[in-house]
Amino acid sequence: MKSDRLLTLITAARQFYQQGWMVGTAGNLSIRHDDKSFWITASGKSKGKLTQQDFVRVNLAGEVMELSHPDNRPSAETSIHQVIYTLFPEAQACYHVHSVEANLVSNLSNHEAISLPPLEMIKGLGVWQEDPQVKMSLFENYLEVPRIAQAIYDRFTIALPEIPALLIRNHGVTVWGRSPEETQNYLEIVEYIFRYILAARNYSYQ
Numbered sequence: 001m002k003s004d005r006l007l008t009l010i011t012a013a014r015q016f017y018q019q020g021w022m023v024g025t026a027g028n029l030s031i032r033h034d035d036k037s038f039w040i041t042a043s044g045k046s047k048g049k050l051t052q053q054d055f056v057r058v059n060l061a062g063e064v065m066e067l068s069h070p071d072n073r074p075s076a077e078t079s080i081h082q083v084i085y086t087l088f089p090e091a092q093a094c095y096h097v098h099s100v101e102a103n104l105v106s107n108l109s110n111h112e113a114i115s116l117p118p119l120e121m122i123k124g125l126g127v128w129q130e131d132p133q134v135k136m137s138l139f140e141n142y143l144e145v146p147r148i149a150q151a152i153y154d155r156f157t158i159a160l161p162e163i164p165a166l167l168i169r170n171h172g173v174t175v176w177g178r179s180p181e182e183t184q185n186y187l188e189i190v191e192y193i194f195r196y197i198l199a200a201r202n203y204s205y206q
């Protein structure tokens with residue numbers, strides 16, 4: 001049901017706001033409506049106090065299908081969500097947030113990926129390996145968001161990502177999952193890993 005879906009996003013956004021991951025208007029959340037459309041946060045809304053009026057339903061081409069308020073515009077980053085739902089038909093939700101830690105970690109690599117530490121938590125991202133050697137895809141940030149979306153599409157069309165998450169340099173992380181609950185778990189795990197990476201740099205093993 002529409003209101004259940006929107007309530008899921010409102011509740012998640014409030015939690016992420018309280019974590020400091022969606023400060024002010026930062027970030028955007030979406031949930032699939034049907035195979036051909038999804039609800040996404042309207043652009044420029046304060047993510048700590050979203051209401052059911054603060055959403056737009058768009059199709060996979062980014063065309064507006066439904067507005068929960070006539071003044072709404074889709075998130076400026078809708079094109080990234082379009083790419084995720086197009087490439088991953090199993091995805092039911094896609095969450096993008098801006099944490100301080102994600103931005104610091106995004107500067108630890110000059111390459112197109114960040115190597116993740118071989119933590120037990122990696123299993124929570126669906127990788128069941130001993131001593132996992134996993135990389136998170138890293139993309140450059142561009143003023144024109146469709147350019148970021150195109151880079152994601154081009155790279156993931158050639159090789160699928162190892163985990164359902166990607167990082168945009170100096171911007172934030174985007175995760176997706178087969179349900180809103182799974183997507184939220186993935187987000188909490190990647191943010192934990194970012195905090196671990198930063199903490200480990202200041203910790204000397206004796």
Ligand SMILES: CSCCC(=O)C(=O)COP(=O)(O)O
Nearest residue numbers: 025026027028043044075076
């Ligand atoms: C202060 S946030 C700058 C834009 C951005 O990166 C973001 O995630 C929020 O944009 P939206 O249009 O979805 O509000």
Ligand SMILES: [Zn+2]
Nearest residue numbers: 027077096172
């Ligand atoms: Zn953003």
